[in-house]
Amino acid sequence: MKLKSWLSGVAWPFRAKSGGFTVVDLQNALIAGPEVKSGVAVNWTTALQVSTVFACLRVLAEGIAQVPLKLMVSADGRVRQPAKDHPLYFLLHRKPNDWMTSFELREMMVLHAGLTGNAYCFVSRVGGRIAELIPLQPGDVTVKVADDWSRTYVVRSRNGTSQTFPADAIWHLRGPSWNGVLGADVLKLAREAVGLSIATEAHHARQHANGAKPGGMLSVEGALTDAQHKQLRKWIDDEYRGVDNDGKTMIVDRNAKWTGISLSGVDAQHLETRRFQIEEVCRFFRVMPIMVGLSDKAATYASAEQMFLAHVVHTLTPWYERIEQSIDAFLLTDADRRAGHYAKFIVAGLLRGALKDTAEYIYRLVGIGVLTRNEGRDALDKNPIDGLDEPLTPVNLGGLDNQGGGNAST
Structure with missing residues (x-):
């Protein structure tokens, strides 16, 4: 069996069979989790059904995937340009394999790493050069560490066989x-917070199954x-239970009396709990609640621009740096690094508004x-221009040569 064919069963655990994949297939592909204190099971399947979890992961994954990722080269440490002749450039920027775009691969990897802490790709090489990056499911990979800290990866295929790969x-x-x-x-770290979110949502859903009305007591004359x-x-149950029957007038005989049980205070607390759980889950993913649709009245940003800048700086930038350094360390060779190659997210497009202040x-x-004009260009990730390496001297300041024409005078 060819290696790529064997790996295809790992890369696509949800591949449809002749009759389509089933719920059992999906459950078998995901890792089951134990019940938490709220009494519900928390695993990949149930967690992704929590809107806050899925929204946080989308904020991270799409925030990384939408920014162009390029392989750059700077031989002298100053002039930088895209390394279009390097085989890794096309894989990172456009098409990492036969069936995915760069956007899709990065989106998938951040979804995996954001939820499980780890994302894996098989690095397919031809003649020593990287030809493809094939994503693996985190649950199919086991990392083994030897006494000398060398690592090997045991990858399980969908047919149950395993194969060991070097680091x-x-x-x-x-x-x-x-x-x-x-x-x-x-x-695993957030399982209690996620479990409470699942439990409170299920409780609210069960209320709607009863017509969104609290329970009560119906009393009639005489013994039944x-x-x-x-x-x-x-x-x-048949005539008045359920959302479709909500609002219907109940007509009974035998002088029946309905005594409702008011739960307005409990309902208010329930909604407050759900709001708190959104914030709690967001804290685990380091995503601002406003980015998942929760209005944050306590936030005092001067503008939406400053709020978004805070999101980029505190939420996305650590992921940009993490991925860039991971590529530099594990996909580039020593010769590549010595030649000045490095991975770079082009984040300027996200910060067009903030760049006005910059x-x-x-x-x-x-x-x-304080800065030369070329140093200013470098701060904007622009190449230097000849003749712009000398500092300017304002006419009301002295002490520096003014463009080679002596000190400025006031």
Whole structure:
């Protein structure tokens, strides 16, 4: 069996059979989790059904995938340009394999790393050069560490067979790590918070199954036989229970009286709990609640631009840096690094609004001679221009040569 054919069973555990994949297939592909204190099972399947979890993962994954990723080269440490002749450039920027785009691969890897702490790709090489990056499911990979700290990766195929690969055959992207080998499993750490979110949502859903009305007591004159009691309960369930029957007027005989049980205070607390759980889950993913649709009245940003800048700086930038350094360390060779190759997310497109403030800041520093014009260009990730390496001297300041024409005077 060819290696790529064997790996295809790993890369696509949800591949449809002749009759389509089933719920059992999906459950078998995901890792089951134990019940938490709230009494629900928390695993990949149930966690992704929590809107806050899925929204946080989308914020991270799409925030990384939408930014162009390029392989750059800077031989002298100053002039930088895209390394279009390097085989890794096309894989990172456009098409990492036969069936995925760069956007899709990065989106998938951040979904995996964001939820489980780890993302894996098989590095397919032809003649020593990287030809493809094939994603693997985190649950199918086991990392083994020898006494000398060398690593091997045991990958399980869908047919149940396993194969061991050396470390240089697997691109392993880790999230925050406690031991330096595996990223921390966010779902395991957040299982109580996620479990409470599942439980409160299920409780609210069950209320709607009863017509979104709290329970109550129906009393009638005279004693009811067991058969009459069952018949009355069945009649109420059939005629008045459920969302479709909400609002219907109940008509009964025998001087029946309905005594409702008010739960308005409990309902208010329930909604507050659900709001708190959104914030709690967001904390685990380090995503601002406003980015998943929760209005944050306590936030005091001068503008939406500043709020988004805070999101980029505190939420996305650590992931940009993590992925860039991972590529540099595990996909580039020593010769590549010596030649000045490095991975770079082109984040400027996300910060067009904030760049107005940046441009004004650089303009002022260049104007008073703190930065040269080429240093200002470097701050904007622009190449230097000949003749712009000398600091400017304002006419009201002295002490520096003014463009080679002596000191400026006031």
